[in-house]
Amino acid sequence: MKKHNFVILFxxxxxxxxLSGKATKFSTVKNSSTTIANVLNKKGDKQPSGDTKPNKADxxxxxxxxxxxxxxxxxxGLIYVNAELNGKPASFVLDSGLGSDLxxxxxxxxxxxxxESDVCISGMGSGKCRQIETSWVSTFNWKGIMVSDVDVxxxxxxxxxxxxxxxxxxGFNMFKNYQLTFDYQHHNLKVSTNKNLEKEIKENGKLLxxxxxxxxxxxxxxxxxxNGKTYKMGLDTGASVNVINIxxxxxFTNSLTKIxxxxxxxxxxxxxxxxxxxxxxxxGGLTYDNMDYNFENASLNNLNKEYKYGIDGLIGYDxxxxxxxxxxxxxxxxxxxxxxxx
Numbered sequence: 001m002k003k004h005n006f007v008i009l010f011x012x013x014x015x016x017x018x019l020s021g022k023a024t025k026f027s028t029v030k031n032s033s034t035t036i037a038n039v040l041n042k043k044g045d046k047q048p049s050g051d052t053k054p055n056k057a058d059x060x061x062x063x064x065x066x067x068x069x070x071x072x073x074x075x076x077g078l079i080y081v082n083a084e085l086n087g088k089p090a091s092f093v094l095d096s097g098l099g100s101d102l103x104x105x106x107x108x109x110x111x112x113x114x115x116e117s118d119v120c121i122s123g124m125g126s127g128k129c130r131q132i133e134t135s136w137v138s139t140f141n142w143k144g145i146m147v148s149d150v151d152v153x154x155x156x157x158x159x160x161x162x163x164x165x166x167x168x169x170x171g172f173n174m175f176k177n178y179q180l181t182f183d184y185q186h187h188n189l190k191v192s193t194n195k196n197l198e199k200e201i202k203e204n205g206k207l208l209x210x211x212x213x214x215x216x217x218x219x220x221x222x223x224x225x226x227n228g229k230t231y232k233m234g235l236d237t238g239a240s241v242n243v244i245n246i247x248x249x250x251x252f253t254n255s256l257t258k259i260x261x262x263x264x265x266x267x268x269x270x271x272x273x274x275x276x277x278x279x280x281x282x283x284g285g286l287t288y289d290n291m292d293y294n295f296e297n298a299s300l301n302n303l304n305k306e307y308k309y310g311i312d313g314l315i316g317y318d319x320x321x322x323x324x325x326x327x328x329x330x331x332x333x334x335x336x337x338x339x340x341x342x
Contacts, residue, residue: 064178067192068143074184075161077240077317081170081189083142085110090167092142093160094189095238096327097314098171099218101147104135105168106154111135114154143191145174169238172218179328182237184321185339195331204324204337209284211334217307220327222334224315225282227255231312234303235327235334239316246274246295248312255279257290264294271296283319284336291318 072094073080079094090110092102104111113136133154140147157168181190181204201207213220219234231244256276263270273296281288293313303309319325324337 064145065193066144067190067194069188069190070143072187072189074187074317074321078160079182079189079237080163080166081142083140083167083170085140085167086112086138089165091163091165092167093169093238095169095236096172096175096218096220097234097236097238098169099173100171101173102137102140102152102171103157103169104137104152104154105157105160105166106133106135107156107158108165108167110165110167111154112138142170142174145191147174176218176329179326179330182320182325182327183339185324195328197335200326200335200337203340204326205340206338207335208323208338209286209336211284211336213332213334215329215332216309219307219309219311220329220332220334221309221311222283224313226278226280227252232310233313233315234309234311235319236314236316237320239314241275242291242293242313242315242318243300244293244295244313245300246297249274249276249295252276252278258292262294264296271298283315284334286323286336288319288322 070081073091080091081094083090083092088110090108106114114133115135117132117134134151135154137150137152138148152168154168157166160166175191178191178193179195181188181192181200183189183204197207211222213222213235215221216234219236221232221234223230224233225231231248233242233244255278257279259274259276261272262275264273273294275292275294277290277292279290281291300311300313304311324339326335326337328335
């Protein structure tokens, strides 16, 4: 079988194995940076911006109001946006599956004062323990969404690709109070604080569907129908291919095509999983034809155990790219638009 590499960014980060440090005892990583930040935050240290709980970093965030539209680049199913890091142009992956502010790419030349911690981390497919680092961020500015004067967790992220200015990942906590409008046709992303359906329809065409979701931690969870059965799926903008639990694989064999073995990348290595294209997926009454799914259970079981998500899988790139899609975290709904005919 032909082998392919696909990046599941949420899996890449959430599948991290336990950290080991001198000062803290704990069992498993709950989400890529929350535990990392807590471990690094020894008494008297500056608080890394990865912590999802109220902390000093929250005081150093700007309160953005209004809206902005920015271009994005889609590469291997990931969304890259431009921002400024310490006053310099930088590229970041946008990942709603990362329940933190930022994680920086320790391979980037844009980082300042990169310091080694006494914490190391091992990941999927890796027997080695890699050192976690931190970098002091004087300013981070994404079109007015800002963080300043914080220590931020850094780790090697070169396997995500990007360009020479790839500096890290923007996580859920940076945009959790906004709504995001994804327009893959024009490679535009709108970030807004205000819901205005009349304006949305004027800009995005006919409203095709409104999909309510439940927020579980930083994960929007909603119903998806496949072969007449309903599954609980989490939305993850960092999933370059959809993921569903391997336990359902045998039940899908009659509707699966292009079945093959693929490599799913994780921090420190890869794992082999089955992949296939499901003929028809129904979401919010709309049909999404021939969406690709990776079948696995390790990372999904870990997420359900740690967060009590109760999800059967993750939906990402294939879902977001078909229509203009608004993810409204305040209203807890996804709105699907046909697209403007102008």
